[in-house]
Amino acid sequence: MKKLVRIAAGQGFWGDWLEAPRRQVEGGPIDYLMLDYLAEVTMSILQKQKQRDPMAGYARDFITQMEGVLPAVLDDRHVRVVANAGGVNPRGCADALLAMARGAAHHEKLRVGVVTGDDLLPRIDELIAAGHEMAHMETGAPLSTVRDRVLSANAYVGAPPIIEALARGANVVVTGRCTDTALILAPLMHEFAWPSNDWNRLASGIVAGHIVECGAQSTGGNCAYDWSTIPDLEDIGFPIVEVAEDGSFVVTKHPGTGGRVDVHGVTEQLVYEMGDPKQYFTPDVIADFTTIKIAADGKDRVRVSNVHGTPPTDMLKVSIAYRDGYKAVGTLVYAWPDALAKAKEADRIIRARLAKLGLEFDLIYTEFVGATATHGPLATIPDELPEVQLRIGVRGNDRKAIERFTREIAPLVLTGPPGVTGYAGGRPKVEEVVAYWPALVDKSVIAPSVHILTT
């Protein structure tokens, strides 16, 4: 058994720094590389892509990034990769990876574990008929109320299928929707053979996962604490956890990289996207964040220990996305003098013209960027602003009305207040609104499966 398992995180969302995965395998020794691509709404974007092209529906960045990572997987470094890049098409993702790998040295050593079974879209009617309401977790409304508009539905799977893939010799594991934290917990359970009811150690793995799942947010990125002194962000090192058999771990990053790992920064990440800290729900364990001990452990090293956990519930979270009308947002920039007053007058004019056209929207929403956009009435606005961006958006079910709105922005340049610019981007785009429907479903209805593929 290994004394310490070193897991590096190389991606905090789909669209994160392209260089990070390669830098994580080249910057120093690691055992595992975890890559998190899936945010709440990513699945619906991928589902739309798959509807257009049955071969698509996964995070394509993963394939490009794996070109830089694959040597470390196939040579004597034996780095193993765990990624939820599969999106709504894990098999397609694995096939694309295998196709890319065929040109690489030692490609015969590649064993891709594919985890499927999280996709509930083909099973929704069957599940509803069997009494699984999948009620909205905030409003309590049953899923049947939006059934005909559902785009994607995926259960958050935990660590077990990833552990199975690793046990069967996979050196790259590709999943669909699993919890971000399982990408860290599973390698630890596999390496240390933690029993699945060792709640405290499992909870430690979850906390390690929570700290690194957002990539560089634990190494100095987006860090409010003394932000201006964080060194070399252009060269930021992504996080690495060095986990001991007892579950305690150190958060660090490769030597020579930029950024900073300290207690304040890691604490910021611990409270990020936190609900009740005593009950951090996952399918594997419920972690209690109020038990965590955190301490400095040298330069760019933070030690975390004493995490307590309790058994999970019998339910899995399901992430459902459904169509909910259309929206568009347009902008114009007004310059000094009277920038804010001019932007406000332009807003009034647009709204009056929309009303005269008889167009109806669920919402017309205006922000004055530079004055009110981020903190609204909490901010104090200086008397003289060099410029203000008028940002006006509409939302509704009538696509034609939204399209008409997009043609009401540019005319302001010649028909409204003076000192206006910043319209070169062209007409705003009409976007389909994809709304999010969080629900729970009985664990017993989800049976993930694992396949091992080779070149």
Add this chain to the structure above:
Amino acid sequence: MKIRLLDIAHARSGDKGDTANVGVIALEDKWYPILVRYVTRERVAEHFAKVIKGSVERFELPNLFALNFLLHGALGGGGTVTLRTDAQAKVYSSALLRLVIDVPDADARALGLPEYGA
């Protein structure tokens, strides 16, 4: 003495559906009791009264010298539906740090709290 939260705490925020979470951490461990005592659920609800539509919940993490707030109805319907610039509640953190609290002068001096506007 008036104390601005920005001068005694740091924060990070994020979203879950139409709810924003703001984790607030004391800049000095010894200042945590000030957060617990004065940055109450009611005080934060009042601060955001014109900004959010729902209620406020508060949780304590004494081990991290931190408080976690859930601000419900904070995002105009949630990440993908909303028309707001801050669709995912990323800057609710600093919006909360604008809060100014009143701390008795003796307590503030004993703890070395920086006076707002001084």
